[in-house]
Amino acid sequence: MGILEHWLGYNAKRQRLYNKAPTGALKDFLAVPFPQPSTPFAQVPILAVDFETTGLNAVDDKLLSVGYVALQNRQIQLAQSYHQVINTGQKLKTDNVLIHRITDNLQAQGHPLEVVVEQLLKALTGKVMLVHFARIERHFLQQACLELYGLAPIFPIIDTLALAKKRLDMQDVAYDPSELRLANLRKKYQLPNHLAHNALNDAIATAELLLAQISYIPTENLQLKTLLC
Amino acid sequence: MSTELAEINNFIRSIPPFNELTDEKIVQLSQKITISYLRQDKKIHADTAILYFIRTGALTHVNEANELQGKYGEGDICSLFCCQNNEQNIPLVCAAEDCLLYAITCEQLTTVLIDYPKALEFILQRGSKRLKNKMVQVNEEAILSSSLMNTALSHFYKSPVACIKAYKSIQDAALKMTQQGYSCLLVIEKNTNENGQPIGIVTDKDIRQRCVAQGLSFNTEIREIMTHNMISIDCNNSAYDALIMMTSQHIHHLPVTKNGRLVGMITVTDLMNQEGLNAVNFASIIRKANSVAELSKISEMLPKLQIRMAKLGSTADHVGKTISAITMAFTIRLIKMAEDKLGQAPVVYAWLAAGSQARQEQFAHSDQDNALIIANDMLPEHEQWFNSFAHFVCDGLAACGFIYCPGNVMATNKKWRQPLSVWQHYFEQWVSVPEPKALMNASIFFDLNTIYGDTTLLQQVRNKMLATTKDNTLFLAHLSKNALQHKPPLGFFRDFVLTQNGNNEASLDLKHNGIAPIVDLARIYALAEGVNAVNTIERIKQVAGTPSLTQTSADSLIDAFEFLGLLRSSHQAKQLQAEKEPDNYLHPKEISRLEREHLKDAFKVIKTLQKARQVVY
Incomplete structure (x- = not known):
């Protein structure tokens, strides 16, 4: 481990946050080191995560459902998949329901935010988070932790959107931003259509996209740090 | 979840x-x-x-x-x-x-x-095992879906039942069975009349197993060898129930009762014949026809029969044998008409069927392949009679929907209307100086069957031929080379047929890429082992366990043949029903994913055995 990384790397930040965190789920999560940036890709434990939310603002809007699936050794493990609706205690907006298809009824049967976040943190422990468009998941999860534990943690994240964007930017050709949508990127890699806006389906779809993306990168020396956003 | x-x-x-x-x-x-x-x-x-x-x-x-x-x-x-x-x-x-x-x-x-x-x-499982399971299931379904399910037993049983008194001797029983043509008798007590309740049943098998094989005197009373506690069935049951009861009890005879009283007897054979009844009816109306026009009218029912049989789930073997039997009936009727018209034949002859009809694997709308062997005492002036005769029969067959053979393998062709000695010479040439091209044309003549006339003529040709083909490496090598030209595909890819050279084709030629390769293999095995049979399944069964073919491979090959035949039969039934000309081109979209898997298994069986043949020669 380099001296810089020792002070500035995400594991160093994790350690500092760990010292501040209250005893409980968040502290447990922060107790375990994340994989080192130099870890070969195949050995990195990854958790593909997706949220459905009531809107795009992490402060005003609520987390509505969480889905995740584990990815390691280039294999998506459906045995380690999870999907849970959260009861926000608020009435849902119709136009929103049309997108994620979670109705008030379904929501009423959901679990409290705390239970779901705890489950997610447990699954994420020692892993790298994989999402498509990191902003939403990072902000909503940090916001949820802030509310629940009074502290916003750190997550090393691989973002399939950022990877695609980097590729397109390097090509120096103008592109339509809609090309970066999950469904459109999947189409580009001939991946099948998927039922979008279900948190678990989107998490699996994101994991599949990552496998397709990295299959186009010479992988012998592919290290985690090349992929982190 | x-x-x-x-x-x-x-x-x-x-x-x-x-x-x-x-x-x-x-x-x-x-x-x-x-x-x-x-x-x-x-x-x-x-x-x-x-x-x-x-x-x-x-x-x-x-x-x-x-x-x-x-x-x-x-x-x-x-x-x-x-x-x-x-x-x-x-x-x-x-x-x-x-x-x-x-x-x-x-x-x-x-x-x-x-x-x-x-x-x-x-x-x-391995492909061949999987195919076996499939065929077991198909055969069970053929029984289940047969018309027996829907037919009352009362249509089948024979009445009255032959009875014998219990004190009579085994010899008396055997005599009675022989005289009356029964394979079983009911045994009654001395003082009951013919309608009394039987106390047992005795079959010819009992006489064989319990008397002759045991060295028991045939003067012994019949009660000593009869089966007690016999089971019976009420006549209100379906024919299928009777079949199941007999199958599960391993018996062939079943007494039938009505309100508890014995009314008749049913045998497995009675039930099995039901399925062939259509063919029997067909043959009998053919026999009664008096003109080619009448025969032609009757022949219009042939496609319908094939559709019906396919719908009932009959195996291709069953369909092939039935259609071949009916074609034979047509041919014989035409031969009789020809003889009525032209007078008796000047010398003895045999009318032969070649190819699929000879193998009893014919389907409706096949072409006619036939030939004539004439006795050696034929004189040049007899030629005119046989020429007219051949034309009458072949034209008649054409009128009945059996189109003229495109390769001119017909008795109307003088080359295939020859005395015994010439035929002997033909086979000698084909076998001793084999040329691939000539052999390919002649292969149809290695599947011959006498339809009418003196059967010894063909038998003489065949005996001599088999004696020379058996272990004849050069001949068999040439025959194999020809046969191996029809290669089954590898399987399917998306909605295409995947050929061995990696091409995608729109449809599968069931005949040339599936059925014919098996027919060819069976022919080679039969000729190599000197086996007399002509029917493909019969040939395979008879060569099973010889150096040419192991028992396991034989079983797999029969399964593959039957599965391909089944697909062809249902494919053609669909076409016949749509009043289309039946063909052998199966589009992958016509069949289910599961059927594709089974087809792939069948191809694999053929490919393996073709390869083995290639190695041998």
Whole structure:
């Protein structure tokens, strides 16, 4: 481990946050080191995560459902998949329901935010988070932790959107931003259509996209740090 | 866990044999799946036994010599990595296109499918075994769906029943059976009349097993060898119930009762004949026809009979034999008409069927292949009679829908209307100086059958021929070379037929790429082993266990033949029903995924045996 990384790397930040965190789920999560940036890709434990939310603002809007699936050794493990609706205690907006298809009824049967976040943190422990468009998941999860534990943690994240964007930017050709949508990127890699806006389906779809993306990168020396956003 | 993995569940459910699983099992399965992405040209490396589902993309399987063995597209399962006990035989599979693969270890698969042994077998078994299971099922269904189900027993039983008094001797019983043509008698007490309740039953088998084989005196009373506690069936049951009862009890005779009183007897043969009854009726009206026009009218029913048989689930063997028998009846009737018109033949002759009719594998709308062997005492002036005779019969057959042979293999062709000595010479030439081209044209004459006339003529030709073909390496090598030109495809890829050279074709030629290669193989085996039979299944059965063919291979080959025949029969039935000319071109879209798997298994059987033949010569 380099001296810089020792002070500035995400594991160093994790350690500092760990010292501040209250005893409980968040502290447990922060107790375990994340994989080192130099870890070969195949050995990195990854958790593909997706949220459905009531809107795009992490402060005003609520987390509505969480889905995740584990990815390691280039294999998506459906045995380690999870999907849970959260009861926000608020009435849902119709136009929103049309997108994620979670109705008030379904929501009423959901679990409290705390239970779901705890489950997610447990699954994420020692892993790298994989999402498509990191902003939403990072902000909503940090916001949820802030509310629940009074502290916003750190997550090393691989973002399939950022990877695609980097590729397109390097090509120096103008592109339509809609090309970066999950469904459109999947189409580009001939991946099948998927039922979008279900948190678990989107998490699996994101994991599949990552496998397709990295299959186009010479992988012998592919290290985690090349992929982190 | 309701809709979470719905897409994956639906995908798995669409693939046989997983379509038979309950939703709960599908969910259990999908939870154990791992997903991976395989870039084009990358190989699959599996270190444990794994089943792959191809979600998107395509896989190619090659052998060590890099010859294509198969291709897998979206929605196919690849079970090549399921049985990895053999270290040397790691399958070489790589992505032909970028692939998204779902995988499950066979260990987990076995755990989940513990209550579905059939589905599990389907995935883990070798192709030939799988085909065998399929054919067992087909044959069971043929029985189940037969008209026996819907026919009351009262239409079948024979009445009155032959009885014998219990004190009579075994010899008396044998005499009575012989005189009255019965294979079984009911045994009654001395003082009861013919309608009294029987105390037992005795069959010819009992006389064989319990008397003759035991060295028992035939003066012994019949009660000593009769079966007591015989079972019976009420006449209100269906014929099918009777068949099942007899099958389960391993008996061939069953007394029939009405209100508890004995009214008759039914035998397995009575029931089995029901299925052939149509053919019998057909033959009898043919015999009664008095003109070619009448025969022609009758022949219009032939396609209908084939449709009906196919619908009843009859095996292709059964259909082929029935249609061939009816064609034979037409031919014989025409021969009789010709003799009425032209007068008796000047010398003895035999009218021969060649090809599929001779093998009893004919379907409606086949072409006619025939020939004449005439006794050696034929004189030049007799030629005119035989010429007119041949034309009358062949024209008549054409009028009945059996089109003229495009290759002119007909008795109207002087080359195939010759005295015995010339025929002997033909075969001598074909066998001792074989030329590939000549042999290809002649192969039809290695499947000959006498339809009418003196059967010894053909028998003489055949005996001599078989004596020379047996162990005749050069001849068999030439014959094999010809036969191996028809190659079965590898299987299917997407909605195409995948040929051995990797091409995609729109349709499968069931005849040339499936049935004919088996017919050819069977012919070679028969000639190599000096077997007299002409029917393909009969040939295979008779050569089974000889150096030409192991018993196991024979069983697999018959299964493959029957499966291909079944597909052809149902394919043609559909066409006949739509009033289209029946053909042998099957489009992959016509058949289910499961049938494609079975076809692939059948192709594999043929390919293996063709290869073995190539090695021998």
